[in-house]
Amino acid sequence: MIREILREEMPKKFNELLRNKKVIEMEDQEFCQLSLAFYELLLKLEPNNTQYISRIGETYHLMTQLTKAAEYYKRVIELEPPQKLSKKETKYVLRFAPVFYAIRNEPFELMDVIAIHHPTKPLIAYHVFWEDDYDFPDDFEPSDHEEVWVEYDPESERVTGLATWFHGFVHRTKDSVELANKNDGKPEILVEWGKHGSMLRGWEEAIDPITNISVKDVLIKHYNSLCHGGRQSTHPLKQSWPKRFEGTFEDYIDFYKMIDISELLHKKQMMIKSNYSSAVIQQYFLPYNFHPKYDWPF
Known part of the structure; x- marks a missing residue:
């Protein structure tokens, strides 16, 4: 009977859940038990x-059971080993590496950049790791993980697709691809103060297609919170950080400070080819914990 009920009810309930605006306010950890049950069943x-x-x-x-996570990540790598990039792929990774624009007084430094090339598609994921997230001094992740994806045409050497991960959804805009090609293949990424939400030019009109919440609405909400110290304002680890965001909303969206991530890619050479970003990042590159994110949006 349970199987029949699940077959009838689950698709409808999942769609209702995904379209509920309250979901964007929930933490990933609230879905962990559901995820485990679902994928363990499929794995059988x-x-x-x-x-x-x-x-x-x-x-x-996500449950911070890192030793257990490593067991599964190692198994992924054993079954599907990552590959080194070819010379051409390395060239494309460096050519299309985005340029970031942050606020003048951004409190955290960019620590690491890892480029993961898709194994079969002309598609690159740039994983960037900031020192921390202003709202999460208590998450035991000494970094803030953000993502940018660049799709390209190897024949014309032009950008054909561009997206970022922005607070729970894949963010795209109409003109960002054309602008990247005008900039010799260099996408421009705008970085939110302290929280590092990564945005594309034209973000003012962008809307999450599932919840219909706009990027601008999210920024206004974050701005109003950060002006008062944000989440966990009295946490001991936060005492050496700025007490709050100082300035107007116009200051909050004044993306001025340029950061070219290709310099870090040249220096550390953290580039690889794989389907599975979290597994290779943990097993091959970073000695510190990070928040796992999406693999591929295209």
Whole structure:
């Protein structure tokens, strides 16, 4: 009977859940038990499915059970080993590396950049790691993980697709691809103060297609909170940080300070080819914990 009920009710309930605006306010951890049950069931049907194994690893990672997460990440890598980039792919990774624009008084430094090339598509994920997130001094993640994806045409060497991960959804704009090509293939990414939400030019009109919440609404909400010290304003780890955002909303969206991530990519050479970002980042590159994020949006 349970199987029949699930077959009838689950698709409808999942769609209702995903379209509920309250979901954007919920933390990933609130969905972990559901995720584990779902993918462990699927894994019984396909024991060597690397996607399912990766998702279970990411779920344990979100639960800060890092040793358990590593078991699944290692299994992913054993089944589907990452590959070194070819000379051409390395050239494209550096050519299309975005330029970031932050606020003048951004309190955190950019620590690391990892470029992961898709194994079969002309698609690059740039994973950037800031020192921390102003709203999360208490999450045991000494970094703030953000993502930018660049799709390109290897024949014309032009950008064909561009997206970022912005506070729970994939953010795209109409003109960002054309602008990147006008800038010799260099996408421009605008970085939110302290929280590092990554935006594209034209963000003023961008809307999450699932919740219909606009990027501007999110920024206004964050601005109003950060002006009063944000989340956990009295946390001991936060005492050496700025007490609040000082300035108007116009100051909050004055993206001025340029950061070219290609310099870090040249210096540290953290580039690889894989389907599974979290597994290779944890196993190959970073000695500190991070928040796992999306693999591919295209």
